[in-house]
Amino acid sequence: MRIKIGIKGFDDVIHGGLVKNRIYVLSGPPGSGKTTFGVQFLAYGASTGMPGLYVSLTRGAGTTLENMSGYNMNIPVLTGRDVLFFRDVKSVPDYADSDTSISPSIVYAEILDFVNRHSIKRLVIDSMSTLRFSINDQTSKDMEIGRFIQNLSLLDCTTILISEMVDPSTYSTEQYACDGLVFLHNFMRGRSMTRAIQIIKMCGTAHDCEMRKLEFTADGLRISGKIV
Ligand SMILES: Nc1ncnc2c1ncn2[C@@H]1O[C@H](COP(=O)(O)OP(=O)(O)OP(=O)(O)O)[C@@H](O)[C@H]1O
Numbered sequence: 001m002r003i004k005i006g007i008k009g010f011d012d013v014i015h016g017g018l019v020k021n022r023i024y025v026l027s028g029p030p031g032s033g034k035t036t037f038g039v040q041f042l043a044y045g046a047s048t049g050m051p052g053l054y055v056s057l058t059r060g061a062g063t064t065l066e067n068m069s070g071y072n073m074n075i076p077v078l079t080g081r082d083v084l085f086f087r088d089v090k091s092v093p094d095y096a097d098s099d100t101s102i103s104p105s106i107v108y109a110e111i112l113d114f115v116n117r118h119s120i121k122r123l124v125i126d127s128m129s130t131l132r133f134s135i136n137d138q139t140s141k142d143m144e145i146g147r148f149i150q151n152l153s154l155l156d157c158t159t160i161l162i163s164e165m166v167d168p169s170t171y172s173t174e175q176y177a178c179d180g181l182v183f184l185h186n187f188m189r190g191r192s193m194t195r196a197i198q199i200i201k202m203c204g205t206a207h208d209c210e211m212r213k214l215e216f217t218a219d220g221l222r223i224s225g226k227i228v
């Protein structure tokens with residue numbers, strides 16, 4: 001079964017939406033629209049009967065809620081009705097913390113508890129790059145990320161994992177382990193900045209890998225034609 005993301009112009013490109021209960025990764029450079037994409041996906045779901053949870057691993061959930069409330073996504077109403085949640089989950093210890101026992105499994109346990117208590121159906125985790133900071137043992141980083149994703153796949157949720165794109169020529173564990181991978185791009189064309197979106201892989205869907213124009217509007221992101 002497919003579910004609509006709710007971003008104008010994008011659901012059509014992937015033949016009606018995302019395959020439900022799979023894990024997707026959204027990667028892009030700073031300011032490319034990753035958080036906006038994730039919150040728009042949640043707000044659309046929440047307004048169509050699928051409760052959503054935005055998890056900030058940088059303790060920035062309040063800031064995100066404030067930033068995104070300016071868009072016509074009905075966010076204050078949805079959060080007020082308890083169908084859309086913005087939550088911080090600690091992934092990095094404070095200087096004052098004597099207890100530094102934070103790990104992906106502890107982060108997962110907190111998410112699992114919240115998902116069960118509020119019947120969450122759409123989940124966004126921002127970001128995987130931050131989750132890596134919770135792994136002390138350098139040698140087990142990839143394995144820990146793999147286990148985290150494997151456990152997320154047991155949830156009755158459609159999940160978007162946000163990951164910062166550091167080096168587009170090397171892929172991370174979550175980019176391999178996920179069911180779908182979408183890149184956002186910022187680049188100069190002549191003298192102006194162009195934003196684009198590109199599907200790298202998408203389970204169960206025939207798709208091209210063309211870059212499409214991505215615009216910020218009062219309603220959030222909108223995707224238009226191919227960039228030629
Ligand atoms: N109405 C608006 N409100 C907020 N941001 C807007 C608006 N219109 C356009 N923008 C653009 O959205 C960008 C931020 O988008 P977003 O936070 O989704 O990006 P991001 O990829 O998550 O960034 P980061 O890597 O810093 O987390 C801003 O840099 C700004 O250029």
Ligand SMILES: [Mg+2]
Pocket residue numbers: 034035036126
């Ligand atoms: Mg962001």
